[in-house]
Amino acid sequence: MEPRIGGRPTAHIIEYLRKPQHPKQQHYPFSCQRSFFYFSSRYALADGIRALGLRRGDTVLLPAYNCGIEIEPFHYFGLRTEFYQIDKELKVSLPDLREKIKGNIAALLVTHYLGFPQDTEQIKAICNDHGVFLIEDCAHALLGSHNGADLGTYGDIAVFSVLKTLPVPNGGVLVVNNNNFRWAHQQLEPSRFSSAFYVADLLRQKTLPRGGLNVALESGAYGAFYQGMNIAKRFIAAARKISNSRGLSLARPDSYDFREDLIPWGTSKASERIIAGTDMSRVKKTRRDNFGKYLAWFLAERPAGITLPFTELPEGVCPLFFPLIFEEEGKREIVHARMKERGITTYPWWDRFHPAVPWDEYPDAVYLKKHLFGLPVHQDLEPAMIERVLTEFADLMQH
Template sequence: MSDNKSNLTEYLTPLIPLAPVLSVKSLSFVTSKTKKQQSILGCSNKLQLTSGRAAIAIALEHAGIAKNDEVLVPAYHCESMISPVHWRNATPVFYKININTSINVDNIILNITPKTKAIIVTHYFGFLQELTSIRAVCNEHNIILIEDCAHAFFGSLNNQVVGSIGDYAIASSMKFFPCYDGGILASSTRPLGNVNLKKPTLIFQIKAFFNIIERAIYYKRFGIAGKGINALLKVKEWLWNNIKSVSGEHYTCNSPASSDGGYGLEEDWIHKSTSVASNLIIKQSNTKLIIEKRVENYQKIHEALSGLTTAHPLFTKIENGFVPLVFPLYVDAPEQSFDVLKKQGIPIWRFGEYLDKQITEAFCPNSTALSAHVFQFPCHQELTNQELNWMIITIKKTIK
């Protein structure tokens, strides 16, 4: 989930998980009631893919976006939002956003030309955009609206469920569930049955399963049982290495870059479905627990960090119905604390840290400010109280 292209070998592996990891409680008490939460999965048409960036690519393809077409993209963005546009040989055209991450509808209108075929609108950090006005603009100009829910798998605003307003909606399952791979393409109005997907190879399916388990063991989520599972994994590794040495065959297993914190869009992974292991976790997870814990953790961090004199929460409060991806903190002097926090093992995500070269302070000062100053810290459902408290204390000491 990281958007940081720095030399990560300088830093510790985060001492607590940036994204959810599998635990016993992840899948506990799953009932029809806990599953029926407001989410992008409520759209009538949906596909389970490998990543959110693959979902954007297929949405553009399905909408017929082609060479010389223009796609409006927010100036505050990451590479994963741009590479699918280039994959369609279309041109990304950037529009301005406000300092609170809301879209600048007037600037969007100024950028619309006869070549404009689609607009991507992002729900940053799980804080939902008000889409009524931009929906009307798209209807008036016959433009496709892609609702980017990569940060907002769950939630609603003004009785409008996330993912239900766009012609297409995309999400990143890996950010909200303890998966190795996973993305959603959904639509409430457009059938997606004509999209042909291939299943990942068996060896990738096995890799996805073991990656989920190994990550859970690394962060000690299985308790005493984890030691026994870890021993079995070592036996598995020993057997696998012996099979390779005896057979003389070279076994490789490529993975989508999105699963390992990479960048860009690999064409081979666009039309692939989610692995069986990741898909099963999504279906069996207690979504009611996910929502409640994320909101609870967010509010705890907000209360603890609101008193800082050299930083402040990006949002003054979390609205009812919003389900946060992370806790975004606006830091006045980020260069003084980023490295220190990383070297202490604090998990930090910096969305939009590297913007397109067109995005200068003169073009959109809000986007460059957010890119430089906003740190995002985890608030996901799998954090323990001990981990959360340690993170809060370390952040407060460092940023002071």
């Protein structure tokens, strides 16, 4: 049996349960005294909005290329959202930003897409010149740095998504860098069922080496665990309808919903154990090494109909995945489906269009929404697995 290549890293089930040997993680942002922990990054952002003192009716400037869920916390607090250009190389258009920020803007959100830093020094200077708060969106950029400084240290606040990089069932971080603001977050423990269900979902998609009896047994056990949790989920959903309850136990940190009830939730004990026990340097090195293998192949082979938004891996970047752009619309969905049939998870990235964005004004953002595709680089992948991804990808591109 060929190895299954999942889209996210996972841990052994025991690691979600046992007490870590190193109770305090020393890597930023976990070591920062003014870091606060949440169920996911959208709720970290929601509390960050409150920490900055933004008020109903204030205007915030957001990147036109976005997931969509990061818009929801601003709308929840009654803020107006305007947008600025992102080019096809996933870079902030500084001329457009300078023009847009001249208005009555209270805060600017800047996103380090896929772990690659924006021109943070220039953007910070623009914000300072106009008295605008800078919010660093580091959801893709955990463990990343730029010019020797950790990403997340440039903004007045910064938000991180832990679950995009580490095998946790939930986790977002808010860092308050601006010393003019005081903030406290008395976090509530998330639903244990929600955490357990997400762990089961992670494990059923676990990246596994080439098959053998032990691998087959492990895969079967994880599949059974997920099926059992899924049955329990259906019972809870049915009971929720009968009782008309809020059903918070079914909440997922990666859903597209924004629910105010989840703002007080912190990270689970399972997530804390994984964070504390993870060798962050190894995670970053592995992801960079895997990215480098893809990059070398694509630069050598130069497959037709594909462009690369990044043709080098700058020092300090901890990549989320390896991005490429299919020039033909619809091609990425075909490749995604066929790679999935072969047991390989890929990413047709950010294909949803939030209604708040005037998409006709941002053709580059629309292009990225329809064409950007990703291959996995996460820390569970061994060199042979990267070779298999490339072999399968090359085969598909020839047919």
